[in-house]
Amino acid sequence: MANKVWHRFSSGPHLAEALADAVAGRLDAAIKTRGAALLAVSGGSTPPPFFRSLSRRKLDWRRVTVTLVDERFVPPSSERSNARLAARHLLQNEAARAEFVPLYHEADNVEEAAKKADRMIAALPLPLDVAVLGMGTDGHTASFFPDARGLSELLSEERRHVLPVHAPSAKEPRLTLSLPLLCGAGLIVLHIEGEEKKKAFEAAFAESAEAEAPIHTLVSRAATPVQIYWAPSAAKSDPAAPATP
Numbered sequence: 001m002a003n004k005v006w007h008r009f010s011s012g013p014h015l016a017e018a019l020a021d022a023v024a025g026r027l028d029a030a031i032k033t034r035g036a037a038l039l040a041v042s043g044g045s046t047p048p049p050f051f052r053s054l055s056r057r058k059l060d061w062r063r064v065t066v067t068l069v070d071e072r073f074v075p076p077s078s079e080r081s082n083a084r085l086a087a088r089h090l091l092q093n094e095a096a097r098a099e100f101v102p103l104y105h106e107a108d109n110v111e112e113a114a115k116k117a118d119r120m121i122a123a124l125p126l127p128l129d130v131a132v133l134g135m136g137t138d139g140h141t142a143s144f145f146p147d148a149r150g151l152s153e154l155l156s157e158e159r160r161h162v163l164p165v166h167a168p169s170a171k172e173p174r175l176t177l178s179l180p181l182l183c184g185a186g187l188i189v190l191h192i193e194g195e196e197k198k199k200a201f202e203a204a205f206a207e208s209a210e211a212e213a214p215i216h217t218l219v220s221r222a223a224t225p226v227q228i229y230w231a232p233s234a235a236k237s238d239p240a241a242p243a244t245p
């Protein structure tokens with residue numbers, strides 16, 4: 001079964017509107033069927049236009065809980081914070097009424113922060129209704145970086161929902177939702193823009209690929225086909241967006 005479906009758009013703004021429609025529709029359906037909806041979004045420079053479109057969609061946001069696919073181990077005051085990015089671009093307008101559950105917690109180290117986040121995520125009305133992933137040109141998604149310490153153990157973790165990650169290519173320690181949690185979402189979206197990322201994605205699935213990139217692992221384990229939203233123009237990097245990785 002093709003575990004990926006491409007949705008190609010002529011520009012970033014067209015993609016943002018279409019993705020906002022798809023995500024809002026899924027959240028609305030979840031509210032109607034189970035009285036609540038759970039959305040996990042990624043950070044980085046790509047999401048802000050989509051966040052702003054989604055923030056304007058009319059739905060019962062009071063029944064929506066928003067969390068993060070992954071987070072840098074930095075406080076929300078940091079320019080690098082994905083929670084800060086979500087607060088500035090998504091939790092505005094209609095979506096300001098949503099509940100936000102962070103992954104970052106003040107702690108002595110990222111391992112302790114992950115334990116606190118794990119307890120909070122476990123208390124949510126799982127599974128995720130929507131997970132919106134990004135991808136780096138190195139084939140990482142969420143914070144599953146190819147050079148992460150103990151990557152295969154991280155990818156095969158079944159018990160914890162939130163994992164601490166140390167990767168030389170990531171600027172700081174990370175917190176990431178587990179693969180089973182992401183792969184079990186009702187709607188799994190990969191939002192990538194620009195030719196470079198399209199080529200990187202295709203290379204991750206080429207027969208000639210040396211090691212299995214984390215994005216390949218995620219797509220192959222996804223319970224539903226991953227919906228790839230792609231536009232040729234890389235999103236205008238928002239000066240407020242934390243630089244990635």
Ligand SMILES: O=C(O)[C@H](O)[C@@H](O)[C@H](O)[C@H](O)COP(=O)(O)O
Pocket residue numbers: 042043044045046047069070071072082133134135136140141142143243244245
């Ligand atoms: O914390 C993060 O940076 C993200 O969650 C990360 O997984 C991101 O999706 C990719 O690194 C792509 O980032 P860009 O959108 O900036 O290319």
